[in-house]
Amino acid sequence: MHIVFVSREYHDSKRGGGIATYLYDLITLILEEGHQVTLITASDDTREESVEKKGNFTKINLSGGDFVIPQVESGFVTIKKFRIFFRFFSYRLKILKEVLKLKNVDILEVSEFGAESAFFRKFNFPVVYRLHTSSLLDRSTGGVFKFKPGLIPNFFTGYFEKRSLAHAEFITSCSMSLKEWTSKYFEIPESKIQVLYNPINLNNWHFDRTEESLNTHKILYVGTVSYEKGVGDLIEACRVLLKKGFNLTLTIAGKLGNYGLRLQKELEGETWCEFLGHIGKKELANVYESHSLAVFPSHWEAMGLVALEAMYSGALVIGSREGGMSEIIEEGKSGFLVKPKDPLALADRIEEVLKLPIETKLQISKNAVDQVVNSFSDKKIVPEFLAYYQEVTKIYRN
Structure with missing residues (x-):
């Protein structure tokens, strides 16, 4: 054709x-x-x-x-x-x-x-x-x-x-x-x-995730940095957890724009949060596999290819209940869903996932990879x- x-x-x-x-x-x-x-x-x-x-x-x-x-x-x-x-x-x-x-x-x-x-x-x-x-x-x-x-x-x-x-x-x-x-x-x-x-073209991605990586408190967001993507809510949720004593980091990878630049300026000097800007697939693959948790709290999302990428990397994924991410994440089995525009609920869900036993994390990680391969590859x-x-x-x- x-x-x-x-x-x-x-x-x-x-x-x-x-x-x-x-x-x-x-x-x-x-x-x-x-x-x-x-x-x-x-x-x-x-x-x-x-x-x-x-x-x-x-x-x-x-x-x-x-x-x-x-x-x-x-x-x-x-x-x-x-x-x-x-x-x-x-x-x-x-x-x-x-x-x-x-x-x-x-x-x-x-x-x-x-x-x-x-x-x-x-x-x-x-x-x-x-x-x-x-x-x-x-x-x-x-x-x-x-x-x-x-x-x-x-x-x-x-x-x-x-x-x-x-x-x-x-x-x-x-x-x-x-x-x-x-x-x-x-x-x-x-x-x-x-x-x-x-x-998702699986040939574009090559991951080498370790068991130890799932026990870290390293959180990741990938995508355009905008208000509608819930990035501000994620930052607020991380601040709540930091106040509760969690020694976590947040990495934000993607195009910044005016909103992202403003967030970056507000967080200047705070070592727990890092903005990578737009990066290539090879570098992004390393970022995915080194983070335990990938969070995409969009207010509404048509589908969310980044969620599939994160799942295929073996990360524990939290996505928005509103829109297409609820169609690719099976709650509690291959990832987790959260109500958008609610930083406190997001903080609770992140805390819940971080505290899961390593055996449970490994099973969810495997389920996520299998779901991408079987349903979205x-x-x-x-x-x-x-x-x-x-x-x-x-x-x-x-």
């Missing part, structure tokens, strides 16, 4: 997040199966355009993106942030023109996030809309954002996301939670949405994607 992906981010982008990781892993694994893949994405430097080809993989980096990365394009950054409005239509027309140039396409997948399909029409191949998380989803409430002037870009983009999905024939979701949210707030029948979990998930693509292609042609 010739499979085309349209995404505003990819793994080598400075804007890369969960979608970028999902796409990189999925594309890598699909290529290994011998299929042809074309990716249409945006250059970090919106003044540049290029095409990269390697074997069966073609990556088209478009210019004219509706964003700005200050480290890449300095000067008049405040004005350039309004590109979401004055480049929205021109960039999406550019995507459409690029799609129309392609030949022998069997299927195309595009994320609902960012509404990059705003000008898509009926092609001679099917289009699958992949749910990752809408611009309108308020992680703090699990609902839709209430209007505020600062959220005008979200409502502007969200309008086109909703409009595109209303006309979509084929939709997949990275979790049941996101499927239910989209069905409820975008009024799309649940029967129209197929849940296909994001796969590339060998389990990628065939499901390819089978779905083939089924959609068949339905479309008939």
